[in-house]
Amino acid sequence: MSTEHTDRFDAAFHDIAVRHERNWMFIAVTMIALLFIAAVFLVVHDYGVVAKTSAIYSDPNTPSTLADFQGSGVRQTGPDSYSVYEIGRAWSWTPGTATPLQLPVGARVTFYVTSGDVLHGFEIQGTSINLTAIPGVVGEVSYTFDKAGTYMIICNEYCGAGHQAMIGKIVIGGGRS
Ligand code: CUA
Numbered sequence: 001m002s003t004e005h006t007d008r009f010d011a012a013f014h015d016i017a018v019r020h021e022r023n024w025m026f027i028a029v030t031m032i033a034l035l036f037i038a039a040v041f042l043v044v045h046d047y048g049v050v051a052k053t054s055a056i057y058s059d060p061n062t063p064s065t066l067a068d069f070q071g072s073g074v075r076q077t078g079p080d081s082y083s084v085y086e087i088g089r090a091w092s093w094t095p096g097t098a099t100p101l102q103l104p105v106g107a108r109v110t111f112y113v114t115s116g117d118v119l120h121g122f123e124i125q126g127t128s129i130n131l132t133a134i135p136g137v138v139g140e141v142s143y144t145f146d147k148a149g150t151y152m153i154i155c156n157e158y159c160g161a162g163h164q165a166m167i168g169k170i171v172i173g174g175g176r177s
Contacts, residue, residue, distance in 0.1 A: 052140040054112060060135035063087075063114035074101065081108040088113070088120035088133035090160050096153045096168020103145060103172055110142045121157030124170065132157060148173040 057063060064087050068075070073085040073095045082103060087094045095101050103109065113122045115133040123130045124143070131139045145151070153168035 053137055054140040055138040057136045061116075063136065063138050064116040068112065069114070072099075074103075077110075078108075080104075080106050082110070084109055084111050086111055086113045086122065086133075087116050088122060088155065088159075088166070089116040090118060090120075091155070091162030091166040093122075093153050093155075093166065093168035096170065097166070100150075100169035100171050103170065105148050105172055106144070106146060107172065108142065108144045110140060113139045113141070118159050119157050120155045120159050120166065123154050123156045125152045125154060127151065130156070145170075145172045 055063070063069065066085075068083075069085045069087055073087070075083045075085070077083050084095070084101065086096070092098065111122070111129065113131055113133050114137060115135045117135065119135075120133040121130070122133050122139075126149075127143050127145075129141050129143050131141050133139070149172055151170040151172065153170060155163055155166035157163075159166065
């Protein structure tokens, strides 16, 4: 029952449907894109917890042999800023476990975190710092310690029999140096 009239009607209807579908597709994709951008923005700017990887080595033992990771592991890089080179080993944090990290109030600290053996989780309680210590990889995360007090470094990645005792200390106090 195909007359010239119904053909023209079908064609006109088809054009309108295509236009509507295109518009709604555009609206849907735009909404998804905006939500995605908003999510990324919130994570980066609101929580500031995006950890960076500063270096990856083919030999997993390399990072713990680097000069920066020797000695106290603490380097002052400015009036209020410090770099801390942190190694997790079963079952201690260096620095932190044998000797507590001592820093002044207001210290802006960039932690460079690696592991000397297996996976560990570097978490400082009461802060946004939480990253995985991976052999052969140096992770990077920054934080400003505005409040005096003792902060506990814990391991939040199961790493063997002593996992629950893998604890370090950061003592913030004594004012700006
Ligand atoms: Cu180290 Cu759990």
